[in-house]
Amino acid sequence: MSDEKKGPEPKGLARNAANYGDKEFALYLRRSFAKSMGYSAEALKRPVVGIVDTGSDLNNCHRTAPELIEAVKRGVLMAGGLPLAFPTISLCEPYLTPCSMHYRNLMALDTEAMIAAQPMDSVVLIGGCDKTVPAQLMAAASAGTPAVQLVVGPMSANRYQGERLAACTDCRRYWARYRAGEVSGERIQEIEGSLAVTAGTCGVMGTASTMACLTSTLGFMPLDAASIPAVHSDRLRAAEEAGAQAVRLIHKPVRPDEIITEKSVENALRVLLALGGSTNALVHLAAIAGRVGIKIDYHRLNELSDTTPVLVDLKPTGEGYMEDFHTAGGMVALLHELRDLLHLDTKDLDGVTLADRIGAGPAFVDRTYIKARNEPVSPVGGIVSLFGSLAPDGAILKRSAATPSLFEKEARCLVFDGVEDLAARIDSDDLDVTADDITILKGAGPLSTAGFPEAGYLPIPRKLARQGVKDMVRMSDCRMSGTAFGTVVLHISPEAEAGGPLGLVKTGDRIRLSVENRSLDLLVDEAELAKRRAEWKAKSEPKRGWDALVHREVLQAPQGADLRFLLPEGR
Template structure:
């Protein structure tokens, strides 16, 4: 038998045969069949959660990345053991990747807990993979390091620079408006995403990478390294080494993800003009440790946190520019007076100690100074009112400021199918001053809260040059999208929220200055409509499997769309 230290390495979390010594003996015997020597079997283990998949283009470089992680673990004296988890390729999942985020979080948590490992490196990148891994790690509370895929490099179309996926939407809008031909859009299609990695702009993937670094779950300076850059491999090696070092000096996610580090992450999200999805994801991650994110607090932070980062979809640059401009570290230094500096990262270093180091070069074209910000207030704002009693989100940094104080007629689409059927109907009665409303696209709906909040401008308007108009829904929006779009309306239509009661012709008033969105219909009429409402969701007794579990247990957007039973149980 091996003299493996009890409760460590392969002796950790034994399979139960009623005889612990036999369990170790049997486990070592089977491990030996994989070619491990007796000496190696005595080492502590760093698990490597691999979320690669043939259905995930963002992760196609993971074999090389994970080899580098293994190298770092070996340098730190550990035994690296890779294991697979669910992968969530954003554009390859139906009806939407968010529906499966919680499933991946459960997979990650249970495999980290069930398999013998002393620490873990979580390797992800595509939009929902990083939040899923952070959620799972927070619940398992084993020493963990998050390693992200890194962003794609940009491409070219003629003399124009291209990067997925803000440019995807920009050119698709031109195509819908008849400004470019079918031949041109087909050519552009093959040039938008040309390397491994996540979207080249400050979309959800890059936003979550920056949040992971700010929280302290990723190594400092690693969020923005391009996927194909040699520094990405060096970051992987360093992440493996950091995880191995935490075996003897454990730092658990519950020590890193705290109320203070979460508030720091919100500050950075606001300064980035980052993805609206990040609010849902960060709420879910924090919720796993009993930390609440109130939307009123989000507004208070947003009012005093400037937008500093000039990246698409808010600005003009790309993630590779952000990396060379100074990355997350440069943003943190600008925000230093607003941050909690006593938070720690997986290295054991405090944020304050990190920010005392030489900042190096900062490109002010990409990362503005706090004294001369791009916008004086944060990129996101929460709205309240009778249309969204528990809140809604607007990415004001990506919106048309001329629409911030607006009252208009509601043009209602009752579902995604209704939207698809009617939005380009030449007879659709709609003007640019109207407010498009999409119902039944929230977490409890059949669609599972897709990124459908970016409602297309009706062709009859886009062909006349209309680029933006107010759109309201209980759906989400891709972090790469832009426009005056009110999202995450809570409660959603599917559970009887006020959004379900809106009718075409009603008046809606948006006031960003007052942080309000109101349906201008009297209470008595709303009560009458509520009494007549017929629920449109599929009954639970007609569902099965994970679809049943999701529909039964998913929470609303203001609670992170997590499952209630995955949150910590109250003590006592």
């Protein structure tokens, strides 16, 4: 027992002793309980690597978590550590109400508490489905424990009747055709069973894959580990390496806040823009950065967007799938193309600079999916921020997934007050709407009972879909899936429930959108707005539990929709 009292920072099982008022007894009891699980005294002397287990029968994306954990354990043991897995909340987009985003911060809180409270010298975070990776990185940043990220990887595309399919861009494409009457009920049922046929996250450049790419850029995992398919044997080798990496971090600790820096965050923004990646990643990156006191400036985002080309041709903005990106050269190929735009002195967990991580680039690049700088998918980045009288604190538009002919538009708007109102009226045959109108959903931001859902991808009204309308301008204070497409303005801030101008908009008002000017304005005179503002009332607040805590503490989209009390002390 004397060895455990030496040194300022105990290691392994000696860390974070339970508070019985007798530390020696606490460690004695801990070892006793550990031995009940069959561990030898020699094993219990090793440094401990915690492994976050997010496997769940309610998370199909994480179906491979058990075998990944075994591979991580193998890597830890081979490197001389003791691997100990533990469960946390697991979030899967289709399985949660009101939506998974409502619980991202809860998962972050749970994960932070378990990392900080339990005896571990480093941790491997196993995540994948959209909100899990940001929640884990937020947690790691706040806990301060050296952390390695491991993602489950994307699903493989399915070959089906002459085409390839993978969730969820193809889900939306076929559902839109079904709503328009182009696909029968029988056909849509066949498609339902053919969209997701392997383990893993959505097979397109949606939020999960975007976050994996940004995480590797930040330095929390190897570059190639961002895109290895979930069912490929290399994914297990990446898991083994994650275990070995975690042991290296014990001997040469690197805190998450040494990885999340202003330079590395700006690199991640560049990559987000070059990927044509998910708009959700901007909210998540803001939350991750916010945990170490770094703020993302939407005006700076526009500067980066105007100087960063889209180079990746994957769905939803292109034609390829994540498996194509991986075999085309993956993140090494992409970063090699962007190298003159990046801060190459940022370092990964091993202290290797981004310049050295990129090296001379990959041996092979498939230009079908990863374009050269002189032949980009688009000469400018995939996302822009908008400001104006409708969005004083900013809004977002994914121009790489939008229709350029709709970028400059002034039109009448049709307003839906909440997701229930949207669901009740959008398919009505007598809905007063034309393809030239702007549809607006308000009351679905972070403060709303809807939980900041992916409802910003408003359906094309059925009467217009049947007329062949494929896109129209849509606006909201909520989010859309990274797998979605269309001319959609998102994250309007302040949101309607916070008393923002969006809450004052009524059907028939005119709105002006200008992507060129980066502006979004409500064309209603100030006297009328003052009258509406005097009549406006916030909706009733939740009374108890997580819902009440979120409503009291949640921040707006530009701040990452994190909770105030989880930010660094004093901020």
